[in-house]
Amino acid sequence: MAYKIKASDCTACGACEAECPNNAISFKKGAYAINADLCTECKGQFSSPQCASVCPADCCVPA
Amino acid sequence: MANVISLDSILGVGELKAAAEAPPAAASGCASSSCGSSDGPADMAPEVWEKVKNHPCYSEEAHHYFARMHVAVAPACNIQCNYCNRKYDCSNESRPGVVSEKLTPDQALRKILAVAQEIPQLSVIGIAGPGDSLAAGGKNTFKTFEMLAKKAPDLKLCLSTNGLALPDHVDTIANYNIDHVTITINMVDPEVGQHIYPWIFHDHKRWTGLDAAKILHERQMLGLEMLTSRGILVKVNSVMIPGINDEHLMDVNKAVKSRGAFLHNIMPLISDPAHGTHFGLTGQRGPTAQELKVLQDQCEGGAKLMRHCRQCRADAVGLLGEDRGSEFTIDRIEAMGEVEYDQEAARTYREHVEGERAGRHAAKAAAQADVAETVGTAVQPILIAVATKGGERINEHFGHAKEFQIYEVGPKGAKFVGHRRVDQYCEGGSGDEDALGGVLSAINDCTAVFVAKIGGCPSTSLKDAGIEPVDRFAFEYIEESALTYFKDYAERLGQGAINAREGQDAVIRTGAFTARRA
Ligand code: SF4
Ligand code: SF4
Ligand code: SF4
Numbered sequence: 001m002a003y004k005i006k007a008s009d010c011t012a013c014g015a016c017e018a019e020c021p022n023n024a025i026s027f028k029k030g031a032y033a034i035n036a037d038l039c040t041e042c043k044g045q046f047s048s049p050q051c052a053s054v055c056p057a058d059c060c061v062p063a
Numbered sequence: 064m065a066n067v068i069s070l071d072s073i074l075g076v077g078e079l080k081a082a083a084e085a086p087p088a089a090a091s092g093c094a095s096s097s098c099g100s101s102d103g104p105a106d107m108a109p110e111v112w113e114k115v116k117n118h119p120c121y122s123e124e125a126h127h128y129f130a131r132m133h134v135a136v137a138p139a140c141n142i143q144c145n146y147c148n149r150k151y152d153c154s155n156e157s158r159p160g161v162v163s164e165k166l167t168p169d170q171a172l173r174k175i176l177a178v179a180q181e182i183p184q185l186s187v188i189g190i191a192g193p194g195d196s197l198a199a200g201g202k203n204t205f206k207t208f209e210m211l212a213k214k215a216p217d218l219k220l221c222l223s224t225n226g227l228a229l230p231d232h233v234d235t236i237a238n239y240n241i242d243h244v245t246i247t248i249n250m251v252d253p254e255v256g257q258h259i260y261p262w263i264f265h266d267h268k269r270w271t272g273l274d275a276a277k278i279l280h281e282r283q284m285l286g287l288e289m290l291t292s293r294g295i296l297v298k299v300n301s302v303m304i305p306g307i308n309d310e311h312l313m314d315v316n317k318a319v320k321s322r323g324a325f326l327h328n329i330m331p332l333i334s335d336p337a338h339g340t341h342f343g344l345t346g347q348r349g350p351t352a353q354e355l356k357v358l359q360d361q362c363e364g365g366a367k368l369m370r371h372c373r374q375c376r377a378d379a380v381g382l383l384g385e386d387r388g389s390e391f392t393i394d395r396i397e398a399m400g401e402v403e404y405d406q407e408a409a410r411t412y413r414e415h416v417e418g419e420r421a422g423r424h425a426a427k428a429a430a431q432a433d434v435a436e437t438v439g440t441a442v443q444p445i446l447i448a449v450a451t452k453g454g455e456r457i458n459e460h461f462g463h464a465k466e467f468q469i470y471e472v473g474p475k476g477a478k479f480v481g482h483r484r485v486d487q488y489c490e491g492g493s494g495d496e497d498a499l500g501g502v503l504s505a506i507n508d509c510t511a512v513f514v515a516k517i518g519g520c521p522s523t524s525l526k527d528a529g530i531e532p533v534d535r536f537a538f539e540y541i542e543e544s545a546l547t548y549f550k551d552y553a554e555r556l557g558q559g560a561i562n563a564r565e566g567q568d569a570v571i572r573t574g575a576f577t578a579r580r581a
Binding site for chain 2: 046048054
């Protein structure tokens, strides 16, 4: 299970990258993307997926 | 890039070249000690004056002479405001939060050095977003300041924040010698705040409603207290939202004053459906010019007010009211290669301004004393719109003005009370009637408009609208001219030759607040 970023809505602000506890988010080829292998949906770490909670465009969603 | 600037070209009469546009200045004629950021050296402790005298936002006087630059290295934010939509990015718009190019700290440093070479008036580097400068750990913000402090230690550093993350960073701010911090505080009551902030992200959670507003409020007050107790100057920005926090801002003014804020800057809400903000889409209106001024006047006596804010973009470059950001794109900066930082031009410029200012203080005081003596205190103050390119002079043509500076002049003296953005009336030689209508509604509460020059047509329209066009003070200093005019006005009023212009309002233009240079 993992989250993904809907690129069409992303503002490329990078807020999610700074919050991810697993460094699953990075800026590659001009867009932010979540590495599904690293994403844990923040389970066991936080009460909610951090990227989705901070994202101003509500574009971090379950993959 | 040899850039020898002739000081005459900057400050000479009417030929204010490098300095396209700077508003008015210090109201030494202000009788009370509460006349806002227009205070001069006599009104504050010497160490505070040292910090603000060359900062265009913290000293109204400085804003005639000095330029600031924002670098857009902080795109992330940790709250949502109903007046902001960070998806929106249009280079023709001028609002805080809007930016055309996001920069890495390395790019920002190169851009700053390049700008410093071309604009010797540059004295302040600010980080104001386009998100929150302290969100995402403030990493890019502090990285940029760290590099800058090494390369160009004479530039002042300042940052803006919504305050949520502020308490975590106060020590770092103090360590980097950042001596100016702006906090945007729109409320001191969560009941009010819940209508402004739909959510915040704090302590690994998204909070909404009253909880969100309560946390934000507490963090803002804590951050403010921590900064002022360390001697860091704090400016508080508030967005005036009619029907939501307009009257409440008087409480905000008191609350921030009691916690040591240096300046309070009440700005009008910029709201337009096209911006895609919550307020824009729901039809929330911004205040009129008089509503804004009345509120600002009511707050006089509390925390000092700033009235010369231009609500600049997060990547603005230049004197307040002008924006030369588009001259310094990433592509152009990269093409310039290594830029050396040479302080010579800036130092010469600063010395020149020091001299100029000393003389100005005395001249203003004399003009004011004269009016106080001859006019007495019975005559009501009037508003005057001024077309200026900077340097405290009336040196712009009516048709070329992209903004008018508003002065209130009365028996107690002349002071800058605001500015009004307009569309240029005259573009490419011929007058544009729509634009003229816009200018009239923007300065409709003024008795006169001071210009360097004006054509026959607009002159007639102004007179028809009851606003007197005045070009006899062309290239003179603004405040002395305003006082001379007021003396004459009071005399004509006494003879019954004219009537006072009262009860008028004016429209605040919601488009670009900052002129782009052609
Ligand atoms: S859900 Fe959590 S782990 Fe997955 S990308 Fe978002 S912040 Fe990182
Ligand atoms: S927080 Fe949202 S908008 Fe910002 S970069 Fe991440 S996905 Fe994009
Ligand atoms: S937005 Fe206001 S405070 Fe900020 S730089 Fe512009 S004038 Fe100064």
